[in-house]
Amino acid sequence: MPAPTATTRPPEDPPPDGRAPGTSLPVWLSAAGAADNEGSWAPRRSGRRTEAFLDRTLAEFAHVTRHAVFAEEVARRDGFLQRLDPRVKLGGFIALVLAVAVARSPVTLVLVTLLSLAGAARSRVPAGFLVKRVWVVVAVFAGVMALPATLNVVTPGVAALRLPFGLAVTWSGLRGASLLVLRASASATLAAVLTLTTRWDRLLAAARGAGIPPAFVVVVDLAYRYLFVLMGAALETFEARKARTVGSLRLAQNQGFVAAVAGATLQKARVMSEEVHAAMVARGYDGSPRLARLSPLGAGGVLGLAAFVAGAYIVFILDRVLVVLGA
Amino acid sequence: MPADIFNLDKVSFDYGPGAPALDGVDLTVAGGESVALLGANASGKTTLLRLLAGLASPTKGAITAFGVPLTAEALRDRGFTASFRRRVGFVFQNAEAQLFSPSVAAEVAFGPLQLGLDESAVAERVRDTLALLGIEHLAERAPFHLSGGEKRKVAIGSVLSLAPDILLFDEPTTGLDPRSRAWLVRFLRALREAGKTLVTATHDLDIVGRLADRAVVLGEDHRVWSDGPVGAVLADHPLLVGANLAEP
Numbered sequence: 365m366p367a368p369t370a371t372t373r374p375p376e377d378p379p380p381d382g383r384a385p386g387t388s389l390p391v392w393l394s395a396a397g398a399a400d401n402e403g404s405w406a407p408r409r410s411g412r413r414t415e416a417f418l419d420r421t422l423a424e425f426a427h428v429t430r431h432a433v434f435a436e437e438v439a440r441r442d443g444f445l446q447r448l449d450p451r452v453k454l455g456g457f458i459a460l461v462l463a464v465a466v467a468r469s470p471v472t473l474v475l476v477t478l479l480s481l482a483g484a485a486r487s488r489v490p491a492g493f494l495v496k497r498v499w500v501v502v503a504v505f506a507g508v509m510a511l512p513a514t515l516n517v518v519t520p521g522v523a524a525l526r527l528p529f530g531l532a533v534t535w536s537g538l539r540g541a542s543l544l545v546l547r548a549s550a551s552a553t554l555a556a557v558l559t560l561t562t563r564w565d566r567l568l569a570a571a572r573g574a575g576i577p578p579a580f581v582v583v584v585d586l587a588y589r590y591l592f593v594l595m596g597a598a599l600e601t602f603e604a605r606k607a608r609t610v611g612s613l614r615l616a617q618n619q620g621f622v623a624a625v626a627g628a629t630l631q632k633a634r635v636m637s638e639e640v641h642a643a644m645v646a647r648g649y650d651g652s653p654r655l656a657r658l659s660p661l662g663a664g665g666v667l668g669l670a671a672f673v674a675g676a677y678i679v680f681i682l683d684r685v686l687v688v689l690g691a
Numbered sequence: 692m693p694a695d696i697f698n699l700d701k702v703s704f705d706y707g708p709g710a711p712a713l714d715g716v717d718l719t720v721a722g723g724e725s726v727a728l729l730g731a732n733a734s735g736k737t738t739l740l741r742l743l744a745g746l747a748s749p750t751k752g753a754i755t756a757f758g759v760p761l762t763a764e765a766l767r768d769r770g771f772t773a774s775f776r777r778r779v780g781f782v783f784q785n786a787e788a789q790l791f792s793p794s795v796a797a798e799v800a801f802g803p804l805q806l807g808l809d810e811s812a813v814a815e816r817v818r819d820t821l822a823l824l825g826i827e828h829l830a831e832r833a834p835f836h837l838s839g840g841e842k843r844k845v846a847i848g849s850v851l852s853l854a855p856d857i858l859l860f861d862e863p864t865t866g867l868d869p870r871s872r873a874w875l876v877r878f879l880r881a882l883r884e885a886g887k888t889l890v891t892a893t894h895d896l897d898i899v900g901r902l903a904d905r906a907v908v909l910g911e912d913h914r915v916w917s918d919g920p921v922g923a924v925l926a927d928h929p930l931l932v933g934a935n936l937a938e939p
């Protein structure tokens with residue numbers, strides 16, 4: 365190969381004095397000291413608050429991240445439920461949720477909730493963390509579904525509490541509503557225990573094992589992953605904006621900024637999805653996902669699954685007995 | 692001008708229980724010096740820069756900036772953050788994340804416009820900045836459609852146009868071709884000669900000796916392993932190997 369000739373020296377090479385043309389700074393940049401300093405060295409307070417909106421958004425992002433990081437750590441702990449095959453857990457979850465759905469005695473529902481909590485305790489899931497997850501679901505559910513069910517317009521019966529406009533809270537309404545809330549907390553606790561003790565990838569593998577179409581599983585998986593990637597991208601953009609926020613923006617500018625970030629994030633999402641697609645194609649993806657086969661369940665797994673189904677059946681029978689006994 | 696720009700006292704930070712990113716970091720950055728922050732992947736360099744930039748607050752320990760406490764509470768004050776952010780510029784590791792304007796020129800103009808400069812002054816800054824970075828020809832392009840190296844230059848430009856006194860660079864040479872990389876090192880030196888304070892996070896040992904006076908090594912345990920003149924730190928091969936910065 366011929367050596368490059370001396371005349372091919374690129375024009376951008378630094379001149380012999382060692383200073384490239386592009387490194388002599390303009391006056392406004394090289395003048396030291398910020399103009400707003402007014403002789404005081406430390407930045408001075410103005411007593412006015414920064415944009416609460418940006419701070420709230422960033423705090424929200426940080427909170428979600430902390431939560432996800434912690435949940436992942438819990439799922440990796442060495443505990444009773446973490447050691448079970450995810451398919452066994454998913455199967456058991458489905459069986460127990462069915463039992464909960466048809467249960468008519470509050471005692472059964474409390475029992476299932478307590479049992480799930482005990483399982484969580486044996487699996488080193490912090491009680492506070494679990495309760496917080498469940499509580500949100502139950503609170504929303506109670507507000508939307510259960511509260512209206514206590515009223516005489518929904519559930520007629522003997523009034524327990526009279527309200528204005530001819531409304532009243534009925535005893536049968538209260539009973540129905542408490543059953544609804546208990547059922548919601550039992551299901552939510554089961555779901556929280558399952559998701560907190562099973563890593564996301566293993567849960568998806570179990571879903572594939574349960575016969576959910578691979579294409580669906582892949583889409584859910586990508587959506588979940590890219591939610592975090594996109595959230596990260598949006599977060600960084602917000603932070604970059606924050607790092608360059610040196611004056612206060614007018615409302616219109618702020619709205620413009622939010623629109624710009626939304627636009628930029630969508631652009632990024634599009635480019636990212638193109639890149640992801642290209643990366644998948646480069647690794648042999650042809651439009652129909654072929655996912656890794658799961659290893660056979662094994663005798664222990666089958667036994668575990670059988671135990672869960674039997675447990676759910678016992679819960680079902682117990683519930684019938686309790687209802688007959690009037691509990 | 693007092694010597695210390697930043698002072699960190701036993702600063703720890705975690706992203707969640709069991710996810711530590713910094714552990715008991717003591718650090719001082721004096722005005723006008725150029726400090727290299729060395730560390731393997733995940734050692735906490737980016738996290739440390741985010742704390743210095745006031746984008747996050749320590750989980751434990753305290754930071755003072757310009758002699759006053761840099762607390763979450765102080766950062767909620769408009770006057771404080773405005774002058775803090777004007778003086779401290781942060782060039783992110785992921786260049787594309789910090790670009791959000793419809794054109795390169797608008798991106799570079801974002802900061803100066805907020806400073807309240809008049810139109811001709813803003814235009815001058817944009818012109819100078821683009822010329823300085825050699826990217827005049829990109830002025831009307833959308834930042835998001837540039838090459839990686841071009842995006843990085845735009846990102847640097849968008850921070851420089853604010854004329855900050857302190858510049859935080861996170862892995863500034865990643866993705867740059869040799870000529871751009873050599874130019875960047877010279878450029879950082881020029882900034883330092885103009886009296887700017889620089890903190891540069893990197894694991895690119897080749898450039899460290901040329902751009903920094905002092906080197907701080909973060910270990911994989913998220914603690915400060917070494918802090919001293921750049922020559923001495925770079926000569927300590929066992930230290931660099933231990934911190935996963937050099938091959939044994």
Ligand SMILES: Nc1ncnc2c1ncn2[C@@H]1O[C@H](COP(=O)(O)OP(=O)(O)OP(=O)(O)O)[C@@H](O)[C@H]1O
Nearest residue numbers: 429433706711712730731732733734735736737738
């Ligand atoms: N947003 C986040 N959520 C959770 N953990 C995070 C987050 N960002 C960083 N971490 C964790 O904090 C630790 C330090 O990360 P940091 O980004 O500061 O490292 P770094 O030294 O900049 O690494 P690199 O050289 O790869 O950029 C790592 O263990 C990382 O996994």
Ligand SMILES: [Mg+2]
Nearest residue numbers: 736737784861
């Ligand atoms: Mg980093």
